[in-house]
Amino acid sequence: MKKLLTLLLALSMLLAGSTRALAEEEFLIGLIPEENIFKQMKKHKPFADYMTKQLGMPVRFTILSRYPHIITRFVERGMDAAIFGTFTAVLAQESLGVKPLTRSVSLDGSTTTNGYVFTRKDTGIKDINGMRGKKVAFVDQVTATGYLYLISLMNERGVGNVDDFFKERYYTGSHDSTIYTVLSGKADVGVAKSRIMDELSRKDPLLSEELDILYKSDNLPDNTLCVRKDLPEELAERLKRILLNMHKDPEGQKVLEVMEVKQFVIAGTSEFEPVRSMARKAGINLKDFNYDY
């Protein structure tokens, strides 16, 4: 089954590559569902307009839907680029050969993010052992900060597999949903991206009073803009220059403010090594990674 899927993927990529050798009438960028997709789309609308103006061709964002379908949708929708999460970026590099172009710098100046393992204060959970038999909320299996971190942590501590350890598990699809699932009591433990939690805490200070962060991962490269491997070099270079200089342009600064991003910096493949290491600890083979429900 996995081999067949990989073959199909490779075939579709080949087809996509042949049909989209050069940018067509629009430049399509995929967004991983980090938070409410409509909010995400709104947040990225000025960015799309700005890029349209700078690049001289229509730029549009689309949602990559559920995490399992991200790679598939990237190929099916014939996307030129996508803002991948930490783990999906690694997966896409491995399976699609996408090239990391730029990474966003958060408002606090950080270019990396962390995974938080957290619980509600009223659960009384203090460490990983306290989570046994509890309900857990993941973002998705293809997130480093929303899944992989906790799995690697569990493997490291030797607490057993997920199915046996937790009473029940949810895949909420987005980091904010995971946080709200724990907050609403549907789950006792959650794992999510530190940047999303910090943003929500900034907007809702009560949130940090209600939640207790139990574990924090090492620094992991945050959202990275990757372009398809066959994107013309000239276009990729132009795109990179625009993004790297955006913070110097007053109009670009306004767009960055809306996106809650300070600026863009150059991204490289080597920065994803910690993620690969985390995957290994979690027992995941990146080349053959696939999952379904």
Add this chain to the structure above:
Amino acid sequence: MRNKIIFSLLILFILFLAGSGLTMLYLYNTTSNLQSVIDLHRVEIIRQDLVISAQTVQSHLYSFGTAFGKELDVIVENVIDLDNSARRCLQCHHNEEITQRLEEVVSLVEQYQDALSYLITTSANKERIERLRMVAIGIGTTVLSKAQEMAIIAGQKLNEKTYMSLQEINNSRVILLITLVLSFFIAIAIAVTMTRQITEPIYELVDATRRIQGGDLGYTTHYRGKDEFGELIDSFNEMSLSLDESNRKIMRNLNSLSNLYSMTLGFHSLTDVSEIYRELSYGAADLVGAEQCGLLLLDGDHFVHVHPAVGVDRFTTEGLVIPKNKVLDMYVPQNRRALVINGNISSSPTAELDRKVNTRNLIFVWVRQKADIVGIIRVANKKSGEFTPEDVHPLAILANNVSVALENAKLYDDLRRQMQQLKDAQEQLIQAAKLVAIGELASNVAHELNNPLTSVLGYAELMKEEKDIEGMLGDLDVIEKECLRAKDIIRQLLEFSRKRELKIVNTSLADILRESIDLIRIQTRNNRIKIEEDIEPSTSIMADPNQLKQVFLNLFNNAFHAMGDSGTLSISVRTIDGSVHTKIADTGKGISEEHLPRIFEPFFSTKQDKGTGIGLSVSYKIIQSHNGRIEVESKENVGTTFTVILPSNVTEPMPS
């Protein structure tokens, strides 16, 4: 008038303002209602967009499974449009009910978004995904239901607002029409009234201006108003009266100046100071209408009243003197202006005189020559009231003229005296020249007298030797004849030498010339000078024979002197063009060109120490006094010709 205009315009303005205000109010209401109608239509469009978006999403939710392909973009776009429509609606409305409903819709849309986002992004088993899909569909259905409810409310509002707008438009039309009609009639009424009120005084003014232009100075109009035109007419009337008064004043001044001119004109021809005193006194008294007027003149260190004067006789002023210092004490503090005393006569410098002649008021006008005060014009007792500054001005002019007249009189007197002296000197000069001429004749006269005397002596000796009476009587006859001849010579000499007044008579030029030639002929006996005569015998002229004889003798003597021992003296008389030309030509040594222009200058002589240089200059003046002239032509070593040209009938000889 200004107030009326402002008031009228204010009424019009208020009317327009009221009409415009009401119209604006109705228009505002209308536009507000229309805006509401438009907004409601927009809302309806938005609502329809909202419904379409919601229905699209719902249809996708019903028709598709849990996996999303391209339709995901359609769902996302439609939900975003749905959200935008709901929020746009919320921004437009302020009605509480609508706002509340819209807020509900917006809230439902947010819930819808959350449910959809959750559905789209959640990775879970099919049952759970299905549950999430149903939740989203449920919310979407509620959104659609709410949107339909709002459509009914919006429709009702739309009808209501449309009806109100039409009503307001009708009201605006009526108000605008009323305003325009009212404004038109009021403006007409104002225009007619204002035109009448403006033109009436203007016509009055035009009429008055024409009358004044026609010479009716002082004409005043009868328009009486309390507006600006009333003020203008009042000012015009005042101006007219003032113009009349000014004109009268000018005429008075012109009259006064005319009198002054006549008077001062007379002064310039007066050389007798008494005449000046009289003219001044009577003229000044008449000029200012005074009873008394006289002049006090500086005599040494005192001012003395001179006569004739008006209102003051010699007896009254006798002994009256004013020290110069006293006058200067008044003159200087007055800053050289005339002294006017009305009432307080005791301060007058002529108080003594003033008491005697009952002076009521007076003016002292100073008569100045150069920087000095030389006289005072005293004018007293104005016939009508008191003296005014207007009286002073002509008197001051008069004083200046009197000063000039007095100076002229003095100059004239000096000139007359000098002329007399000149005349006397000239007469003496003529006499001297005559004596010189006689002196030059003296030896000849002596020789001429010697001959008869020698004859007398010879015949007296002879008579002593005569034997008979007849011989003696014969000798006595010769002696008598020779004595008579000597007597005649002496008579002629005496006749010539006598000092006489100029006496013009009708005389024969030939006789004068012959008598002159006779006096010089004696000189030809001792030399070889020949006298040639070519004289018209009947030539008569008006002249003083004695003076003409002096001229001819002088010219003959000069000729003799020029010729020396020999030569020819040619004397001719011709009448040419009413003038008698007497030519006296000699063949002497002539006069050099250098000396020729100067020969008639007094005391110029070419005779070295033998001449006085007065002969020719006196001759020239004598001939000039007979309205004649002397011309001279001369060439060195050839001779000189003098031509005496006299009018053939001299009637008015020039004064010498």
